[in-house]
Amino acid sequence: MNRTSAVSKNRLLAALSRADLALLQPHLERVPLKVRQVLEAPNKPIKHSYFIESGLASIVAGNSHRRLEVGLIGREGMTGLAVVMGNDRSPNENFIQVAGEGTRIAVDRLRGAMQKSRSLEGAFLNFAHSFMNQTSSTALSNGTATIEERLARWLLMAHDRLDGDEVPLTHEFLSLMLGVRRAGVTVALHFLERKAVIRLSRGRIVVMDRDGLRTSANGTYHAPEVEKRVTRQRR
Amino acid sequence: MNRTSAVSKNRLLAALSRADLALLQPHLERVPLKVRQVLEAPNKPIKHSYFIESGLASIVAGNSHRRLEVGLIGREGMTGLAVVMGNDRSPNENFIQVAGEGTRIAVDRLRGAMQKSRSLEGAFLNFAHSFMNQTSSTALSNGTATIEERLARWLLMAHDRLDGDEVPLTHEFLSLMLGVRRAGVTVALHFLERKAVIRLSRGRIVVMDRDGLRTSANGTYHAPEVEKRVTRQRR
């Protein structure tokens, strides 16, 4: 199989050494990712880890009354972090928010591969750490930012992970993600539109000006960390 | 060395197998933990991981304008999770909030021990995962709860990790942790005092009624997960 076609659009897989990839390859299964598809149910054993190639998954925490998104995963990473960290489940729900496709691996296969290769395990843990940082950052902005700032941050994160400039989501959906009123989202989006950083149409937000969005995010957005981990590869 | 006295008051250490503990033991150094002592500075290489035996450390995220606590670590765990996950630094600050003592280990020794024992690594990763869940939960309550609810949650978490019922902190300090006004904390604490779930005195909050606090937390507090991870010990 030729090298170019073998490289996944998933950045985590694409960055693996050939040997590590070979450990996973036989167990990877290509799957479509449909909107609202549940990848992990809260407190239920996780069956597969997903490597997203296009689309977006949302990690949502919640206690029936309260619910909101604590993290976003796209082609830069993988789902099933609980498994990477030696557990079999997570209290949070994980579902597809923007349709796409990717590959998945059964969790026992994943565990096996990680046991066999420290560098593979290291790569996954490294992503788990950056996801943890994303969650901290979410906690920070939830605690201190306005809806408009939080929306700008969210749009930037989504834009980072999608092809093109369209974010195909309704205000209602965004309000669930941010844990605020739908009407609040509508108003805040209009502010952003008046600043010409986005354009709105039904069920769709188009990012027009990333820098403007960054300004609107007012310090709550941080570019996805450029891998600065201690290299552990020593093979 | 006799078994009773060898068992650390740190729960993570106490739960390790004898073999795993033996890997760490030679490198552990007993240290006092002083208020405001910085265990990890943001984006600087971490030098030691700390196993707290008494006292409380706070993990704070922030961009100079904004700052608030995203997690709390006491005797149930360890600091330096970035290292556990293969990195050498974290964007968050980590400092002592309530004085106490504990042991620490230099990070390269820690890495060495984790390389040698999968079960040791597994134990630490398991804690990292539960800390991650704590952070999600913080993100959730920051986004959806009132000050009074967040305070109740915070007090319960602190109470879980401290000896006795006293939380020796000023309103000012709590306001920094929650990212709200100091005056807001004062008012909210009075509400809780009027409900007789706490008692206030200068620089000190005494927990009187845990169940009442739980009610006041209104669903934002979850008892620290009772270790339900897949057993990985296969030593």
Add this chain to the structure above:
DNA sequence: GGCTCGCGGTACGTTCCCGTACAAAAGTAA
């Protein structure tokens, strides 16, 4: 080609929390 239903725009009064400010305790040092 009319209808239905989901989505988006807008409004009203209310609640929570903010920024700021100042003075009354409660400790601490002299």
Add this chain to the structure above:
DNA sequence: TTACTTTTGTACGGGAACGTACCGCGAGCC
């Protein structure tokens, strides 16, 4: 005791977001 510092109690006007509600519009369905 006195003087000083830190912490706490309380107030005020203002702004952000809330719950709720109602209506127009667009897109897909029959």
